[in-house]
Amino acid sequence: MAYDFGSQTLGIKNPFKTEGKFRAVTGAILLASGVIPLLMVAEALKENPVYAYTYAILGFVLLAAGSRHLGVGLFQLFRYFVGRSVPTSLAYNRSRSEQDIAQSEQKTVLYDDNQLHAMMMGRKNTTFVEPQGWVARFLHSIFPNLTFLPHPLRNLAQELGSLAISFIAAIVSFLIVAFVVSTGLAGEKAQLLAMPVLSFLLLVYLLRLWFSAASAIHNRRNTQLHKVSGLSVSMLIGMSILVPVIVGFGLDAVVDVSTSELAAWMEKYTVFSAWLNLVILGVTMAIVIAGILPGLLTRMRGVSPQTEVSEYRDNLQESVHPNEIFINLENIVLANRRYKEIPNRIYRELDPKLKEQADGKGSFDGELLIETQPRLAQDQNNEIATKQKLLPTLLGQVCVLISFALLSFFALSVADGMSLLREATNNFSGGKLTDSEVIALFNQVSHALVLFFAWMALSAAGKMLNNASHLFWGELKFESMMMYLKTEGTFNESKFSTGMSIHDSTRSENVLVRSSITPWIITSTIKSSIFATSGASNLETPRYIMGLTKNDNELASIIEEIKTFLQKRESIASITNEADLQSASVIHQVNQQTRAHSTEATQDKITLKEDEEAAGYLRNNDTPEDKS
Incomplete structure (x- = not known):
């Protein structure tokens, strides 16, 4: 744009x-x-x-x-360029002066004119859709107002809830595994290896969910709601039962080592355990939830998803051509309601259709769907406080710094292991490792894995907090007026004249159009929300309709302006120019003098009134033969 x-x-x-x-x-x-x-x-x-x-x-x-x-930080401090064409339209803008902008935002608009018409007529809001998935329905049942948040915030809440539920399911799965292993259902060797193997698999699985959720939280054309089902929970519970059994029987079938020898080997060599990393993941999850949840709760607490409109229906009998009504409405009444003289956004263009019939009769109809330029609004009821926006921002930067510190420790740990291996193999030229060197190498690998997975957990937490804080800071709310007009009716034409006396020097002949008009006007104040970004496309993201409220005063003002226009119309053509009026006065005086001389010269001396009556009688009784 x-x-x-x-x-x-x-x-x-x-x-x-x-x-x-x-x-x-x-x-x-x-x-x-x-x-x-x-x-x-x-x-x-x-x-x-x-x-x-x-x-x-x-x-x-x-x-x-x-x-x-x-x-990125300096870029967010630069000047914020905002033109007169923002924010994004609700549907395709058919205004002739804004076609370039309409083409560029065509892929960003969230609605079409049919949806907006249905929302106005049906008093409904199609932005609020039904949640998809078991987990999503569960979260919406606990927090009913979650349904009335914009899609990016709903996705944020659902991703957090899904992660929390998945983590709880992971703990439950560990308890199930502990029960299966302790009872000997998985075999004797599984009692030694099942828990480390399963803890590692669960850690990898949860980290994958962690990064996936962090990547899913953004506001770049985020128009679709995410489906959050209970598949991950069922998979975790299923894995907790199947994995130890499979590992146990697999070890019994493949590994030709006694249980005592396996226990001695595991006691001698350090085997990686994911328990510490699972604790770190749980702590980071608690930090993320503590940083994001207060802002979400505040945003949900004050929502009022109204779907109310102001409506006007009437039947008018006026002496006016139907086209003049449409012209006055579009070019004067609605143009007066522009915000800072910015053209209105036309979603359904006014194209009046006149169906003329014989004898000057006919019918007409026309539709119009228009929105005024949105103006920035501040709704204090559900506005996220500054401190609630600062909390995820600050926590996100702390997590980023800690994650890179852990990355540094991981790199140094890998360097220690490589250095140990280099010295043991004579600069990687070959050689057999001693038992103590193998033990030291196992310890180093285990330590490096702990640092690696800790770095991954903190990195994902920092990304999630940064994306969430960007959503909080970037939400802008707007207000605008939307109006839908549907007008139908019939019209007929008749002629009448004034100044028809034989002594009148001026005459006015007029064609009077009598219209029967049935207007249906629906207006509403649209409350919308958009999530801004930094860069050239700062306000080119989808705009969500959050509520429709009545605006009876505005509707009354529109009706008053239309009726005033109808009342002030002139049906008879007259002279309004002073020079023309003076010329007509001179001609009238000349005609009076002529009639005076003509009356004195007449022997019968008939009166002026009799002369006029005689002229009117002759005019009305003239036949084509007489005139010829």
Whole structure:
């Protein structure tokens, strides 16, 4: 969408300045952290090349991440360019002056003219759709007002709820596994290996859900509701029963090792256990929920999803041509209601159809669906407080910094393991590892895996918090008037004349159109919501209708203007120019003088009244033969 400059601005300021400051600080810290390992490369290269390459890679990764965070933060602090064509229309805009804009936002609009017409006529809001999936229905039953949030916020709440339920199901699955293993249903070897294997699989599965939920929370053309079903819960419970049994019987069939030997081997070598990472994942989930839930609850608490409209229906008998009604309504009445002289958004163009019949009779009908330019509104009832927006922003930056710290520790742990392997194999040239070196290597691998999965959990938490805070900061609310007009009726024509006396020097002949008009007008104040972004497409995201409220005063004003126009119309053509009026007066005086001389010269001396009556009698009784 092009930037349409106008001296009259819409009053929309940059909503991301506070968020941008926090992100810029995070980027600066990461940039400074990336310089430190790069300065250590030269010295480490002399002693151990493994550490040197690790420092180099880690430094470049931190510099790249820091540059990205700093760039995004500074970009959010730049000037926010808002033209006169924002926000996005509700449906395709058929206004002739806005066709370029309408083409560019065609893929972004959420509704069409038929849906808007149905909402006005049916007093309903198609934005609020039924939740999909078992988990979604469960969450909407606990929080009924969740249904009345915009789609990005509904998806945010559903993703959080699904993660929480999945985590609880994971704990239940561990309890089931513990019961299956402890009772010996999975075999003796499964008592040693089932819990580590299953904990690892559950950790990978939950991290995948964690990253998937973080990626699903965004506001880039997010027009569809996510389906959140109970499939993940059933899979977890099924895995908790099947995996230990499969692992147990598989070990009994494949591994030709006694239970005592397997126990001794596991006691000797450190086997990775996912319990610590599951605790870390649970803590990060609690942090994310604590950062996002207060804002969501505030946003849900004050919603009032009204679907009310103001309606006017009547039958009018007026001496006016039907086209003049439509012209006055579109070019004067609705044009007077433009916001800061911005053209109205026409979703169903007025195209009056006149069906003329014989003898000057006919019928007409026309429809119009129009919205005035949305103006920025502040609804204090469900406005998220600034501190509730700051909370996920601050927690998100903390999680990002901790995640990169864990990444650094993971890289150093890998470097320790590689260095140990290098020394044990004579610079990777070959050689047999001693038992103590194998034990040390197992310990190092286990430690590296803990750091790796902890880094993944904190990284996903930071991404989720940042995306959620961006939604909170970017929500802008607008108000506008939408009107639907449907007019039907009939008309007939008749002629009448004035100034028909033989002594009148001026005459006015008129064609009078008598119309029977049946208008149906529906208007409503539309409350809509849009989620802004940073960049060239800052306000080109879908706009959601959140409520329709009555505007009886505005409707009364429109009806009053239309009736005033009808009452002030002139049906008889007259002279309004002073020069023409003076000329007609001179001609009238000449005619009077002529009649005076003609009357004195007449011997019968008939009166003026008798002369007029005689002339009228002759005119009415003239036949074509007489005139010829």
